[in-house]
């Protein structure tokens with residue numbers, strides 16, 4: 001399942017960020033995923049929760065923004081988004097298309113707490 005490898009690299013990236021920046025607790029993570037990647041956000045959140053147990057990202061809410069796959073056809077010139085991840089024009093069936101969006105995979109934002117474990 002793609003969600004496992006994706007959650008794995010995401011949790012590694014987050015935990016690295018935490019140790020570099022000194023974040024003690026991550027409350028929310030906003031990620032963008034392009035439609036071509038066919039990710040199930042619920043499954044991804046579930047896998048991510050399991051991977052981040054006993055880390056600063058434990059219990060963090062994973063907000064996934066799915067970016068639809070949008071294609072521009074080189075044959076008929078139409079711009080259309082696709083629900084599936086077929087790289088063909090939905091109007092004329094041409095395989096000569098440009099991908100305008102849908103390839104995204106990025107961490108857009110983090111809500112964190114510093115010094116969460118410091119009680120003075």
Ligand SMILES: [Zn+2]
Pocket residue numbers: 073074075076077078089090091092093094
């Ligand atoms: Zn077309």
